[in-house]
Amino acid sequence: MPRPGTDLPSDDQLPSLPPTGWAVLGLLSFGEELSGYDLKRWADWSLRFFYWAPSFSQIYSELRRLESLGLASSRIETRDDVRGKRMYRISDAGRAALGAWAADDHVDPVVLKHGVMMRLWLGHLSDPERLREVLTEHRDQSERMRVRAEADREGARAEPGWAFPELVLRWSERYYADERDRADLMLAELDEAARTWSTSAAAAERRTPEELRQHRA
Amino acid sequence: MPRPGTDLPSDDQLPSLPPTGWAVLGLLSFGEELSGYDLKRWADWSLRFFYWAPSFSQIYSELRRLESLGLASSRIETRDDVRGKRMYRISDAGRAALGAWAADDHVDPVVLKHGVMMRLWLGHLSDPERLREVLTEHRDQSERMRVRAEADREGARAEPGWAFPELVLRWSERYYADERDRADLMLAELDEAARTWSTSAAAAERRTPEELRQHRA
DNA sequence: GGGAGCATGTAACGGGTTACATGATTGG
DNA sequence: CCAATCATGTAACCCGTTACATGCTCCC
Numbered sequence: 240m241p242r243p244g245t246d247l248p249s250d251d252q253l254p255s256l257p258p259t260g261w262a263v264l265g266l267l268s269f270g271e272e273l274s275g276y277d278l279k280r281w282a283d284w285s286l287r288f289f290y291w292a293p294s295f296s297q298i299y300s301e302l303r304r305l306e307s308l309g310l311a312s313s314r315i316e317t318r319d320d321v322r323g324k325r326m327y328r329i330s331d332a333g334r335a336a337l338g339a340w341a342a343d344d345h346v347d348p349v350v351l352k353h354g355v356m357m358r359l360w361l362g363h364l365s366d367p368e369r370l371r372e373v374l375t376e377h378r379d380q381s382e383r384m385r386v387r388a389e390a391d392r393e394g395a396r397a398e399p400g401w402a403f404p405e406l407v408l409r410w411s412e413r414y415y416a417d418e419r420d421r422a423d424l425m426l427a428e429l430d431e432a433a434r435t436w437s438t439s440a441a442a443a444e445r446r447t448p449e450e451l452r453q454h455r456a
Numbered sequence: 457m458p459r460p461g462t463d464l465p466s467d468d469q470l471p472s473l474p475p476t477g478w479a480v481l482g483l484l485s486f487g488e489e490l491s492g493y494d495l496k497r498w499a500d501w502s503l504r505f506f507y508w509a510p511s512f513s514q515i516y517s518e519l520r521r522l523e524s525l526g527l528a529s530s531r532i533e534t535r536d537d538v539r540g541k542r543m544y545r546i547s548d549a550g551r552a553a554l555g556a557w558a559a560d561d562h563v564d565p566v567v568l569k570h571g572v573m574m575r576l577w578l579g580h581l582s583d584p585e586r587l588r589e590v591l592t593e594h595r596d597q598s599e600r601m602r603v604r605a606e607a608d609r610e611g612a613r614a615e616p617g618w619a620f621p622e623l624v625l626r627w628s629e630r631y632y633a634d635e636r637d638r639a640d641l642m643l644a645e646l647d648e649a650a651r652t653w654s655t656s657a658a659a660a661e662r663r664t665p666e667e668l669r670q671h672r673a
Numbered sequence: 674g675g676g677a678g679c680a681t682g683t684a685a686c687g688g689g690t691t692a693c694a695t696g697a698t699t700g701g
Numbered sequence: 702c703c704a705a706t707c708a709t710g711t712a713a714c715c716c717g718t719t720a721c722a723t724g725c726t727c728c729c
Contacts, residue, residue: 258569262574265574268581285577289568289570289573290568290569290570290573290574291567291569337578338581341578341581341586342582342586346571346575346590346593346594348571349568349570349571350567350568350569350570351506351507351508351567351568352475352507353506353566353567354564354565355563355566356624356627356628357478357482357506357507358558358563359620359623359624360482360506360620360624361620362619362623363485364485364554364558365558366559369559402579402580403576403578403579403580404577406579406642406646406649407573407576407577409645410573410576410638410641410642411573413638421627421634424627424630428623428626429623
């Protein structure tokens with residue numbers, strides 16, 4: 240809570256930052272002093288489950304921007320006269336800006352680019368067996384992500400001040416469980432479709448309507 | 457299936473296209489002759505449920521690129537001597553390239569940028585009431601998307617050659633249903649947490665251990 | 674000694690967006 | 702006739718990535 244009269248920027252306008260900039264500032268808002276490298280690991284640890292984890296180079300450039308805007312400050316940690324890491328810390332202005340951003344009405348829309356579904360969508364171009372492989376791979380990948388989210392959630396549990404990250408990790412666990420289950424369901428539907436398509440033409444004459452109805456049920 | 461000896465590019469290398477380029481080519485692969493404007497509407501109709509719908513300008517530039525690579529061809533539709541739309545059609549080389557792309561091992565990872573979860577993740581910066589609003593809004597938005605996917609799936613049903621798009625639309629329906637349900641679940645967890653946090657300190661002395669255990673269960 | 678991880682950056686590139694401009698067509 | 706929609710494009714911009722360069726430290 241900054242005292243009046245400090246050197247905080249008086250314009251309460253939101254500085255314009257890319258989403259990733261807010262994410263980095265958000266990571267810093269949990270209080271610790273962190274290096275760019277730390278930030279990347281923290282992002283991989285918690286952010287990537289629901290927000291595309293930024294690359295090193297972008298984290299470094301966002302940090303420079305944050306500092307140039309006065310939203311964060313850095314100092315170089317020296318040990319035994321050896322130039323060490325550059326450690327970043329959120330500033331009062333940074334906290335204020337983050338708060339304003341969080342209070343803002345605007346929520347940017349969810350971005351989803353699902354390459355696997357695009358492949359399935361163009362399934363008429365593919366070997367059915369290949370489609371199954373891609374889907375199975377995706378299923379396994381989702382399950383791996385779920386497990387990691389679960390592990391990370393347990394790591395965050397009961398840490399003071401980490402209630403919200405924990406809440407979101409719980410959401411992430413479910414997200415990847417759902418993703419896994421939808422892949423399984425789709426595999427089943429693919430099987431069903433293959434059976435129907437391959438047999439329907441050949442078997443139509445050999446089957447009674449009752450048998451067909453049973454088959455579909 | 458192109459005959460040997462045609463002017464197809466003999467290098468069977470995949471041309472390098474951004475994912476959106478493949479998506480546009482994919483849209484064309486369903487056979488119709490389409491204008492850029494049509495493409496945009498088709499993308500909004502079917503693609504956006506699982507793949508970020510590209511803007512007009514990108515569709516136009518991807519189309520120009522596809523044509524320059526020989527993957528699509530265009531003609532200008534004239535009516536009454538009036539210059540009309542430019543209509544695009546996939547070429548044999550385009551079909552071949554798409555097929556090679558679909559057969560390729562590489563599946564690019566799913567991109568998810570969930571702004572709502574980022575807000576929740578930084579919940580400690582927000583008014584709890586505001587968080588509930590954001591989540592509720594997201595819940596409703598997800599339900600609206602689900603309904604649209606359902607409607608579109610019914611539109612695609614039984615269209616010949618649209619079995620795979622229909623399959624993916626079914627997946628999309630579930631995706632948005634799951635998204636909606638997770639939002640509801642999180643709202644409930646937010647309530648639960650609020651009740652626990654606000655009452656635990658004040659009520660800890662007034663409660664027996666049994667009551668506390670019951671409350672948590 | 675050497676490899677793995679730590680640590681920080683630069684440069685080039687490109688994918689994709691917004692904003693803007695322009696004009697035809699259609700329907701109330 | 703006027704507004705909405707159709708229709709196509711250009712220009713500027715920037716987010717974010719990959720590739721590359723550099724050097725440290727720790728540990729086997």
